[in-house]
Amino acid sequence: MSITAATEPAHQSTANLRVSRFTALPSPTELEAALPLDAHASNVVERGRDQVRAIMDGVDDRLLVIVGPCSIHDPKAGLEYARRLAATAKEHEEDLLIVMRAYFEKPRTTVGWKGLINDPMLDGSHDVAKGLEMARDFLLKVAQLGLPTGTEFLEPISPQYTADLISWGAIGARTTESQIHRQLSSGLSMPIGFKNGTDGDLQVSLDACNAASAPQSFLGIDGNGRASLVSTEGNQDTHVILRGGRKGPNYRAADVADAAAQACGAGINPRLIVDASHANSGKSHHRQAEVALEIGAQLEVDDASAHNIAGVMLESFLMGGAQNLNVEQVAAGTAELNYGQSVTDACMDWDVSADVLANLARSSRARRNNSASAA
Template sequence: MSMEMEFIRVLPSPQSLMEDFPISNKAKKIKVQRDKIIKDIFAGNDDRLAMIIGPCSSDNEDAVLDYVSRLAKVQEKIKDKIFIVPRLYTNKPRTIGVGYKGMLHQPSPRGEEDMLEGIIAIRKLNVRVVEETGLTGAEEILYPEIFRYLSDLLCYAAVGARSSEDQLHRMIASGVGIPVGLKNPTSGDLSVMLNSVAAAQHSQEFLFRGWEVRTKGNAFAHAILRGYVDSTGQSVPNYHYETLTKVIQMYEGRDLDNPAIVIDTNHSNSGKKCLEQVRIAKDIINSRKLNPDIKQIVKGLMVESYIEDGCQKIDGGVYGKSITDPCLGWEKTERLLLDLADML
């Protein structure tokens, strides 16, 4: 029986793409240094707050580079308190995967899908970020096979709410070699989230890119709270003090390495009201101040931010404005980062 899919072409291997779009020795050193810092944060050896921040979806190379360059300038001012990791989410489609599918599929948002041009575009974007700004980014592991094309460039990865129950995503997370956050599922089930963390912390054997592979397990796999949707379709936040103490208790009932929580201030935590992220981020810092256990376990925040507030249609044409989820604009973002550093 034949499968009902058209085999279009064999794509280049990650190794060959890395050779075609290499990084400098200076950039390799930056990656090693930043990997060590973020692992130290999750291991509790560095008390800075990790801030995973940037566009919902990286749709335009020049605007993303402009945005990350601005972040790099702020990072210098707050480097004693906050460690910034730019979100470089290049696989991120609209929720149902119809319309815009992210830079990986559509290097030009209004263009045709082209996976070859897509893997080149996402590689080039990530190379430019580290070479030009000195920051290494975060990516969502949406399509596990794609991660390898960027594995020499990233310092953080996230597994989304719809993927964290999937066994392949859990197994990939166990072998990526950098801290990886697994989001609570859209149902909000916290035990499922911690099952995902446990799976990612264990050694796994599986099929990957035509190979039988074995991982050592990822000691820096951790939970991301992003809110959830109840049975009536209403957004329910899970960043509050009470939930954080509950997750601490749940962690205590399991034998997991480096217990840690990152809180996504957007999505169902903000009810997709992107400007609420400012209030939510400050609320979380206050919870950390009130309770030393919360301070110890909440290692970072995730914020959706870009150059302009809000979002637009694909053909909107506004530079630096999201074409997927609404984002916090630059002025509010810079103010938020400086305010949080003052609070810490």
């Protein structure tokens, strides 16, 4: 006996069985219209990209310094920090190109707060639409101060909302090996640094630079938020970031020389950025300042490794150290957070940071003088 259409059982869906909800977001174009990039901010972003590119290519002999909070969790405190940093950047502009670290997405080894875009209220509500708005607004305000910004790109969709305001980007140690992030980087409009792996392996970052420099085609979204095939021309402005690993630090002169030689052998830019934080400092903000000074001393030695250090990364905020963020306490209204102190990795305080930047400026100037003497 045949089963008629009227008596056929309804098909049960086999998709999204573990998804509890879909929430629509504004499109990138809609957010850009609400918070537009004006001529001044555009000039700051473009000039920052050009200057970073010139330093990484060895055309500009200043030292690139990417410095700022581990993550932005309080835009008010972040802007106070930005105002101080803008003045310091002006003071040292002949020797340093200072780019403010403005990280809105945080990779987690297991679980935890994932950053301002993912959870802007810090309470587990995950209002991503609000987070994207807050991140874009923050970047616009920093650009108005004349300060270029750098960020880590973690989610493959969010760059469509903020990347027009970014002068330098990073791919973190946990995602450098990811095909998605290599493809994404191939289409980004700014120089991109790839960190060595969490185990200290440099090869993954070299492979990432090569992959990102090639044309790629992958799934993404366009300005209207529609699923699209994204085809890129490749990003020629890629480089390696040394951040240490489980095997130990890799910021010393021999490490830099070895990394530069490997990069050169792989056809990659041998000029590197050295992260003074993370595994290079054992995540100690006190040790980070010491590492930064040791890197500065390396710049003053007249050898090839000194010239292979194009930049330094630092984690710095108004107050030193870090504090615990408990999203349940925030949600319950019982959390008491210290103003201007990191809720992720420990940071150097402002006074220490200002001293470190002044010392790096002196070291950069000494390196320039060494080059002039040699010529």
